[in-house]
């Protein structure tokens with residue numbers, strides 16, 4: 001069967017009394033698909049151009065304003081200066097050695113804190129979420145502790161445990177714990193009672209109820225909290241390092257501050273931002289894997 | 305062969321499976337309302353379901369049908385009276401029952417296969433045997449090829465079929481069904497009713513089947529109970545003496561005896577429905 005030309009197909013839709021064959025239909029579909037593809041490609045290009053524009057506008061503006069002296073680069077740094085600092089840090093390291101060593105130290109602290117805080121938060125959240133009485137007893141205290149600006153605990157930890165790794169891990173873990181805990185707790189509370197009844201009727205023990213219903217259901221909440229939690233693990237490690245450390249990106253930042261060197265402060269920030277973005281990406285991968293059963297969200301925040 | 309309802313003792317009934325008697329006596333259930341007032345949902349319900357009997361319950365909305373089923377399943381405790389299954393008082397979850405809930409109760413994080421497998425897995429069947437019998441049940445409800453789908457990827461009718469397979473796979477002695485086909489279109493509903501009857505005739509569990517559809521009640525059941533408006537109690541019991549096996553439920557509707565029974569039940573139910581409606585309309 002010879003496929004009609006696109007022109008024939010176009011005519012067919014307007015010619016009265018012409019019965020469109022299956023070939024025409026496929027042809028139409030092809031054209032619709034192709035034009036949709038073209039539209040999408042055009043949209044993507046426009047999107048990335050606009051995004052690039054924003055970056056050029058902000059960074060370029062910053063560079064120009066500091067060059068013209070409208071903004072004092074002594075206080076606010078300068079993009080070209082930040083770039084020079086970055087090159088300097090990676091090429092020659094700091095007074096204490098390679099920058100990679102500092103990144104490794106900060107990341108180790110943040111990751112340990114993240115893991116410890118997450119595990120503790122999940123366990124406490126699941127336990128309290130399932131035990132009404134315990135939750136009612138401890139509820140007010142948890143609220144009080146949550147109201148404390150916990151970042152200040154960093155000072156105490158440094159005084160108590162010295163300049164080593166431990167106080168940094170501890171501060172990161174404390175910050176992570178509360179975020180994960182509240183989400184796990186809420187997740188358990190939001191479990192569909194129908195599903196619990198169903199699994200109980202099927203013969204589940206309390207442990208099996210947790211395994212088959214409570215935990216999978218709370219997992220949605222827990223994993224959602226990990227995005228925020230990782231950011232807080234980094235903050236905890238950095239702040240504790242600023243307060244007192246022998247190694248780490250936080251130390252670089254606090255020393256740069258002492259030297260009135262805003263470019264290096266911003267360079268440290270940029271390094272940690274890149275790392276956090278990478279971690280965020282990994283967590284998103286994990287989320288897609290573990291929560292494959294979820295219906296796709298209608299407003300998936302694409303690329304934000 | 306005609307199986308008489310009411311289960312005359314000693315009558316030779318074609319029962320290949322096992323089933324249990326349900327005895328409810330003086331059952332009362334009260335709930336605490338948020339305002340602190342006790343609310344009586346069920347008052348002094350007494351009834352006996354013979355082993356292997358298919359019993360339908362109809363009644364106005366809010367009269368306590370789901371509550372009754374929850375008490376038989378052991379999900380809730382009676383405020384007064386007792387529920388006995390196979391001669392033993394219900395305490396904790398009743399053994400040997402399956403429950404098809406009014407609301408969608410599939411596990412959204414499990415595939416079709418995982419959902420159907422949950423029952424056997426929890427009762428300690430080996431994984432391989434559980435997968436095998438799950439595949440068999442998925443085929444019986446006509447969902448072969450959908451084993452790996454998640455519930456959100458299924459239509460409403462397909463989800464109900466998964467729930468039915470998940471309920472029947474444990475070969476229960478007692479099957480509790482709370483408006484199982486309530487939200488289905490007429491054609492799917494008829495197909496599933498016929499399917500259910502076929503499956504029930506194979507293993508013959510005792511069935512408590514809640515519905516608002518009188519045609520459905522008469523077509524499927526040995527006996528139809530009418531409940532009063534809230535607080536619910538048993539108003540009347542109708543024996544459905546239509547011959548079994550009933551075959552296609554769509555055809556049985558045209559028998560004169562069917563229409564006659566349906567009319568009797570409706571005239572009993574009508575007053576209660578009107579009373580329930582007047583009450584809620586008056587309260588609003």
Ligand SMILES: Nc1ncnc2c1ncn2[C@@H]1O[C@H](COP(=O)(O)OP(=O)(O)OP(=O)(O)O)[C@@H](O)[C@H]1O
Nearest residue numbers: 335336337345364365366367368369370371372534
């Ligand atoms: N946990 C509860 N707390 C308070 N009241 C309840 C509770 N569960 C049920 N009720 C009340 O008990 C009554 C019976 O509820 P039930 O769910 O058994 O009704 P139903 O007969 O199944 O109705 P429907 O046909 O609409 O499903 C209703 O008035 C309901 O408001």
Ligand SMILES: [Mg+2]
Nearest residue numbers: 369370406482
């Ligand atoms: Mg109900």
